[in-house]
Amino acid sequence: MILTVNDISFKYNRHTTLKDISFTIKKGEITVVLGPNGVGKTTLLKCMNGILKPTCGDILVAGKNIKKMGLREISGNMSYVAQKCESARMTAFDAILMGRRPHMGWKVGKNDLKKVDGVIKHLGLEHLALNHVDEMSGGELQKVAIARALVQETDIILLDEPTSSLDMKNQEEILELIERVVKEHRVAAVMTMHDLNTALRYADNYIFLKEGSIFDTGPIEKVSPVMVSEVYGISVEIIRHKGYSVIIPATESRRKTTKKAA
Numbered sequence: 001m002i003l004t005v006n007d008i009s010f011k012y013n014r015h016t017t018l019k020d021i022s023f024t025i026k027k028g029e030i031t032v033v034l035g036p037n038g039v040g041k042t043t044l045l046k047c048m049n050g051i052l053k054p055t056c057g058d059i060l061v062a063g064k065n066i067k068k069m070g071l072r073e074i075s076g077n078m079s080y081v082a083q084k085c086e087s088a089r090m091t092a093f094d095a096i097l098m099g100r101r102p103h104m105g106w107k108v109g110k111n112d113l114k115k116v117d118g119v120i121k122h123l124g125l126e127h128l129a130l131n132h133v134d135e136m137s138g139g140e141l142q143k144v145a146i147a148r149a150l151v152q153e154t155d156i157i158l159l160d161e162p163t164s165s166l167d168m169k170n171q172e173e174i175l176e177l178i179e180r181v182v183k184e185h186r187v188a189a190v191m192t193m194h195d196l197n198t199a200l201r202y203a204d205n206y207i208f209l210k211e212g213s214i215f216d217t218g219p220i221e222k223v224s225p226v227m228v229s230e231v232y233g234i235s236v237e238i239i240r241h242k243g244y245s246v247i248i249p250a251t252e253s254r255r256k257t258t259k260k261a262a
């Protein structure tokens with residue numbers, strides 16, 4: 001196991017946000033953390049990479065407790081793409097280069113520049129490379145943040161709603177790239193997500209959170225309408241379409257009903 005989350009709980013002030021969370025993550029797999037707004041998905045990712053300290057429990061990376069790691073060691077093992085990407089007065093190129101920090105001394109090496117160059121080309125960001133990130137759109141910023149995580153070359157990539165600001169084409173490109181990196185380089189990705197269909201399409205495993213605890217976890221093929229209904233309180237059907245599972249509302253859509261009424 002590359003990552004073990006062992007019985008962690010977390011409180012903001014007095015309110016318990018996460019309770020008794022345990023799971024393991026393997027290399028070469030994408031795990032999605034799912035659940036309603038405010039259930040604690042972001043909080044969980046922040047605990048996993050040491051931004052927040054759990055009130056109890058342990059996080060182990062390749063068997064080593066992150067409590068015993070410094071920031072540099074954590075970021076050499078785990079990259080993190082935040083939900084709200086920070087923007088600062090620096091170029092996209094510099095922002096992406098910062099992902100190489102855990103691997104560099106004070107000097108930028110040829111290899112670091114080559115990695116940055118490669119990812120910029122791969123994500124088609126050449127035209128934005130010298131633009132300032134504080135003048136970028138939400139989607140452009142999100143791609144820069146993902147590029148920075150990729151050049152960090154860690155065994156674990158944590159992504160908080162990585163495609164929430166991206167259009168459909170960019171969503172597909174980014175997720176396919178993440179999938180390729182995970183499978184080819186045998187790294188582990190953990191993503192939070194609201195779009196269940198995207199989760200069904202790209203993830204290997206799911207973790208459903210409900211009221212701050214794990215409701216269920218398992219291989220993505222096991223996601224069932226009953227599970228979705230119990231976690232989100234909505235009725236859905238899961239159908240097969242062109243080899244993919246697709247979740248659709250079980251009731252007729254409002255639009256159809258309105259059309260009929262008209």
Ligand SMILES: Nc1ncnc2c1ncn2[C@@H]1O[C@H](COP(=O)(O)OP(=O)(O)OP(=O)(O)O)[C@@H](O)[C@H]1O
Pocket residue numbers: 012013017035036037038039040041042043044
């Ligand atoms: N810094 C904070 N201080 C106090 N409470 C917080 C803080 N950050 C988040 N919370 C609360 O903790 C709970 C979990 O928040 P979190 O952002 O982890 O949820 P989430 O599942 O990621 O939500 P969403 O799907 O809306 O992004 C929420 O009730 C939120 O209001």
